[in-house]
Amino acid sequence: TAWLVSRHQTQARLQALFDHDATQVVGLIAERMQKYESGLWAGVGVLSAVGADHPLTRSQWIRFTDAIDLPNRYPGINGIGLIDRIATEELSEYKARMQKEYPELDYFEVHPEKVPGDHLVISYIEPFANNREAIGLDTAFETNRREAALKALETGHAQVTGPITLVQDEGQTPGFLFHAPFQLTTSSGSQRSGTVYAAFVVRKLMEGTLSFENRRVSVSVRDGETYLFEENTANTPGFDASPLFKREVTLPLYGRNWLFEIQTNDRFAAASASRVPNMVLIGGLTVDALLLGIFILLASSNARAHYFAQKMTRNLQ
Numbered sequence: 479t480a481w482l483v484s485r486h487q488t489q490a491r492l493q494a495l496f497d498h499d500a501t502q503v504v505g506l507i508a509e510r511m512q513k514y515e516s517g518l519w520a521g522v523g524v525l526s527a528v529g530a531d532h533p534l535t536r537s538q539w540i541r542f543t544d545a546i547d548l549p550n551r552y553p554g555i556n557g558i559g560l561i562d563r564i565a566t567e568e569l570s571e572y573k574a575r576m577q578k579e580y581p582e583l584d585y586f587e588v589h590p591e592k593v594p595g596d597h598l599v600i601s602y603i604e605p606f607a608n609n610r611e612a613i614g615l616d617t618a619f620e621t622n623r624r625e626a627a628l629k630a631l632e633t634g635h636a637q638v639t640g641p642i643t644l645v646q647d648e649g650q651t652p653g654f655l656f657h658a659p660f661q662l663t664t665s666s667g668s669q670r671s672g673t674v675y676a677a678f679v680v681r682k683l684m685e686g687t688l689s690f691e692n693r694r695v696s697v698s699v700r701d702g703e704t705y706l707f708e709e710n711t712a713n714t715p716g717f718d719a720s721p722l723f724k725r726e727v728t729l730p731l732y733g734r735n736w737l738f739e740i741q742t743n744d745r746f747a748a749a750s751a752s753r754v755p756n757m758v759l760i761g762g763l764t765v766d767a768l769l770l771g772i773f774i775l776l777a778s779s780n781a782r783a784h785y786f787a788q789k790m791t792r793n794l795q
């Protein structure tokens with residue numbers, strides 16, 4: 479009974495430890511995304527301060543990204559940029575203006591060509607060196623990019639895209655865009671709109687948020703049927719083929735639902751190993767064995783005394 483009670487208490491303690499670790503993992507991602515959202519709205523604030531009559535210049539955008547200290551304050555982010563919504567009839571004027579902003583480019587071109595409807599073009603993104611391929615990309619060409627940007631503009635709320643592959647990601651691993659919309663009105667009453675956005679490679683986001691060396695759980699993240707990030711595989715260091723605990727947590731995240739598959743790894747097993755139930759069992763069995771030995775000795779002594787008494791009685795008779 480003592481062994482069963484001790485085993486139950488140990489199991490309950492381990493379950494509480496796993497629940498804490500799992501909740502912490504999901505909470506860290508949610509907290510980090512809120513921090514990124516604040517950075518995007520700061521960019522929207524800069525656009526509002528400059529106003530619609532004088533479009534924000536590339537040098538101003540660079541000063542903004544330098545001021546928010548992107549690499550140190552926002553680890554895991556691939557870049558932060560500006561997407562302008564451009565009508566087809568405004569495209570020539572827009573390209574001429576952007577060509578002046580990028581003298582190092584032989585020719586500023588909106589790509590891919592022949593995207594129907596309004597264009598959602600990446601005007602600026604920093605750091606430029608790591609995101610050069612994204613400049614001039616018409617994000618309306620692909621469903622996940624287009625729907626998230628348009629939903630952000632329609633609702634006025636930040637939105638995350640479904641899974642995509644960033645054009646600037648050499649590894650071609652899953653990523654996503656995070657949009658914060660802006661709507662500006664010129665002095666003539668015309669509208670200018672678009673989004674301040676951040677580009678993410680999910681692997682970099684996770685590495686910047688969840689240090690693997692300090693975790694006792696492994697994490698995989700799915701958006702629908704697509705894995706954005708996957709650690710619960712045999713080739714992952716610390717993978718436990720028979721985890722002590724596992725659970726799934728759905729995190730609603732700016733228009734998307736991310737499913738976290740969390741399970742213990744070998745660090746958890748090593749840190750949570752407890753000998754108390756076995757010690758209680760061994761101790762109890764040892765005491766039982768000693769008591770049994772005493773009972774046997776007493777019974778044997780009693781039998782010898784009874785035999786001796788009978789023998790003495792016969793001798794006396």
